[in-house]
Amino acid sequence: xxxxxxxxxxxxxxxxxxxxxxxxxxxxxxxxxxxxxxxxxxxxxxxxxxxxxxxxxxxxxxxxxxxxxxxxxxxxxxxxxxxxxxxxxxxxxxxxxxxxxxxxxxxxxxxxxxxxxxxxxxxxxxxxxxxxxxxxxxxxxxxxxxxxxxxxxxxxxxxxxxxxxxxxxxxxxxxxxxxxxxxxxxxxxxxxxxxxxxxxxxxxxxxxxxxxxxxxxxxxxxxxxxxxxxxxxxxxxxxxxxxxxxxxxxxxxxxxxxxxxxxxxxxxxxxxxxxxxxxxxxxxxxxxxxxxxxxxxxxxxxxxxxxxxxxxxxxxxxxxxxxxxxxxxxxxxxxxxxxxxxxxxxxxxxxxxxxxxxxxxxxxxxxxxxxxxxxxxxxxxxxxxxxxxxxxxxxxxxxxxxxxxxxxxxxxxxxxxxxxxxxxxxxxxxxxxxxxxxxxxxxxxxxxxxxxxxxxxxxxxxxxxxxxxxxxxxxxxxxxxxxxxx
Numbered sequence: 001x002x003x004x005x006x007x008x009x010x011x012x013x014x015x016x017x018x019x020x021x022x023x024x025x026x027x028x029x030x031x032x033x034x035x036x037x038x039x040x041x042x043x044x045x046x047x048x049x050x051x052x053x054x055x056x057x058x059x060x061x062x063x064x065x066x067x068x069x070x071x072x073x074x075x076x077x078x079x080x081x082x083x084x085x086x087x088x089x090x091x092x093x094x095x096x097x098x099x100x101x102x103x104x105x106x107x108x109x110x111x112x113x114x115x116x117x118x119x120x121x122x123x124x125x126x127x128x129x130x131x132x133x134x135x136x137x138x139x140x141x142x143x144x145x146x147x148x149x150x151x152x153x154x155x156x157x158x159x160x161x162x163x164x165x166x167x168x169x170x171x172x173x174x175x176x177x178x179x180x181x182x183x184x185x186x187x188x189x190x191x192x193x194x195x196x197x198x199x200x201x202x203x204x205x206x207x208x209x210x211x212x213x214x215x216x217x218x219x220x221x222x223x224x225x226x227x228x229x230x231x232x233x234x235x236x237x238x239x240x241x242x243x244x245x246x247x248x249x250x251x252x253x254x255x256x257x258x259x260x261x262x263x264x265x266x267x268x269x270x271x272x273x274x275x276x277x278x279x280x281x282x283x284x285x286x287x288x289x290x291x292x293x294x295x296x297x298x299x300x301x302x303x304x305x306x307x308x309x310x311x312x313x314x315x316x317x318x319x320x321x322x323x324x325x326x327x328x329x330x331x332x333x334x335x336x337x338x339x340x341x342x343x344x345x346x347x348x349x350x351x352x353x354x355x356x357x358x359x360x361x362x363x364x365x366x367x368x369x370x371x372x373x374x375x376x377x378x379x380x381x382x383x384x385x386x387x388x389x390x391x392x393x394x395x396x397x398x399x400x401x402x403x404x405x406x407x408x409x410x411x412x413x414x415x416x417x418x419x420x421x422x423x424x425x426x427x428x429x430x431x432x433x434x435x436x437x438x439x440x441x442x443x444x445x446x447x448x449x450x451x452x453x454x455x456x457x458x459x460x461x462x463x464x465x466x467x468x469x470x471x472x473x474x475x476x477x478x479x480x481x482x483x484x485x486x
Contacts, residue, residue, distance in 0.1 A: 001027050004078060008041060008048065009085040010094050019091060021083065028078060035062055035073040038084070038095075049094040057195060060135030063087055064095050070137035070193040087140035102139050105155040105179075109162055112169035122164055128203060129161040131196040138190035138200060143411045144418070147428035150180035153190040157204040163211065173211045181208055182219055183425050186306050186416030188385035201416075202345075209308025218308060219421040226309035229316075233298035235267045243274035244295050251281055251291045258288035258363045262329035262351070264320070264343060266336035267299050268450035273466075276450070280335050280356055280468035286475055287365055291333070294323035302342040302382075307417035317347055325350055333359050335468070337449035338415070341386030355383060356468065357392035357448060367399050368474025369481055374403040375470075376442035378433065378456060380449035381411050393448055393467055400474040407440045414455035430459035437462055446470055 003025060011019040026040035035052055042048045052062040055074045062073035065085040073084075089097040118126065138153040139145060145152045156176060163172035190200045198204075212218055218226075229235050243265055261284075269277040284291050297320050301313040320343075324332050332349070334340035335356045343353040354362070377397055383389045397404050413419065413429025437445050437460050445464045447453050457464040 002030055003027050004037065004080040004082075006037065006078070006080065006082045006084065008038070008095070009083075010048075011091050012047075013093060019085075032078045033074055034064065034066055034071075034076045034078045034082070034084060037078040038073060049092075049096045051096055058133060060133035060195075063135035063137050063140075063195075065140075070135075070140055072135065072195050075195065087136060089136065089140050097136075097140075099134075099136055102136055102152060102155075103134065105151045106134075106158050107155070107162065107170070107172075107175065109165070109168050110170040112167055115167040115169075118164075118166055122166065126161055126164050128198060129157050129164075131198055132157060133196060135195060137193045137195065141189040141193055143187060143189070143413070143429055143432075144180070144183040144185055144425055147432075148180060148183045148422070148425045150183040150425075151176075153184070153200045153205070155179065156181060156184070156208060157198060157200050160204045160208050163208070173208060173215060174217060176208050177212055177217050181205065181212065182222075182307075182421045183418060184416050185381070185411045185413055185418045185426075185429070187381040187411035189381075189411070192385055206305060206308060209306075210310055211308070213308040213310075219417070221420040222307040222309055222417055225303055225307065225417075225420065226311070229299050229301075229304060229309075230312055233316075233319075234271060235299045235303045236271045238271055240271075241274075243270045243277050244293070244297075246274070247278075247281070247293060249293055249295060251285060251293070253285045253288045253290055256288050257290050259331070259359075260290040260292065260329070261354075261359060262324045262327065262332040263291050263293045264297060264300065264324075264332050264334045264339055264353075265293065266334065266339040266450070268454075269335055273450050273453075276453075276466045276469055277335060279466065279472040283360070283365075283468050283471045283475070284356075287360060287363065289359065289363060292327055292329060294327060297323045300339045300342045301346070302338045303417060305342065305346055306415070307421065321347065321349055331359075335448070336451075337380035337383035337386065338451060341382035344387055355387060355389050355392070355448070357396055358389060360396060361392045365396060365399070365471075366475075368471055369400075369478035370402050371400055371470070371474055371477060372402050373444050374405060374442050375401050375444045375446050376405050376407045376437055376440045378407070378412065378437075378445055378447040378452055379409045380447060380452045381415055383448055384409065393446075396467060396471060397446060400470055405440050405442050407436050407442070410436070412452050412455050412459075414451040419451070419455060426455065427459070430455050434460035434462075 005025040007021040009019045053059040057075045086095045144150045159172045159176040162168040301316040412433045413426035419426040
């Protein structure tokens, strides 16, 4: 047995205006789960309200937040100092939330009188979508659902499940479009918190969008985007000389060569933000990284995959892979979070893919001068959850600024084709991020994604910079200080 002290959110709608935390000390067995700790509290205070049923991770009833992260109380290990709260849904009492409005969004099968039994292939396609235990963890973290009429991630999962079943007679794809299919920002939070590890963004929402595109139900802006990629190989129009038009294929470092990497530029850094890409190249030169930039590389296909416009994606993949394979490059560096996530998760590459911050962490980064500014960091969804990169950019930030403050992570709204296809949803999420940044006390927002940078800058009064630009400025300040020394 062991003794643990932890906090539990309490709320009585008859007496409380808002939830509050209360502290409890209980004895539990080693390896006890949060549910066991709640049982121990309930034995002392029978008024504690919480749901549970199977106690074995199969029913979803006991979903709560533990230290801010959704999980099943019956599977999450209890620990001293933990904070147990309800999911971010309307609270009815203590740890209980109102699930009815979200369960009501699930659609049911509409039997098809002439249907045949599903084939083995159809059964296999449906099987991963049937694992949902309706815990609503995914719904509780979905940013789009909080600012739009989006039915939610698990409702979309159910739509595809029925769309794939020949026994169902409903027009599920059109129904999904009507219920907000294109409001999903591909932030991946639903995938991360799902106790059954259902990959709703990639295996449900993007598949529904792909079918929608084939049936002529894609959003007009997404159709236009696909046309641009087919014609130019890029997802953004050329408005000025591009990075690939102006840089040599090989950029040598200033001193000893620590490593040679290929650079996958990405459409935004190539066409819209080439100056930021040049900042990154200057940082790599400073740190002994030789950079090879194949000039025949094209769009990674991420905007097409996320929006369901997948007709030319295989061609893009082959062209990009060959561009680096033909040069015998075994490490490809990305700077755009979306490109990096796509190359890591949607490609089958013969080379390793790393974000620029990972490259600097691997091979070492010369400390820059500390700049006198307080910054906060925005985690790009495709970097944090798509690539699992979190500490590397923070370590670099701490090396270059006097003060770094955290802002709770949330999607800015620019991903998943939402900025182009559902601008009102993107704007609402952008406004939320802007308010959070301005309340943090920071005087600058730093990120590692061109789409986030573009979008956030429209929704905050604070300056927004790429991390690589800040590092380059730190090196310039370091050199300036050296020249001023007697």
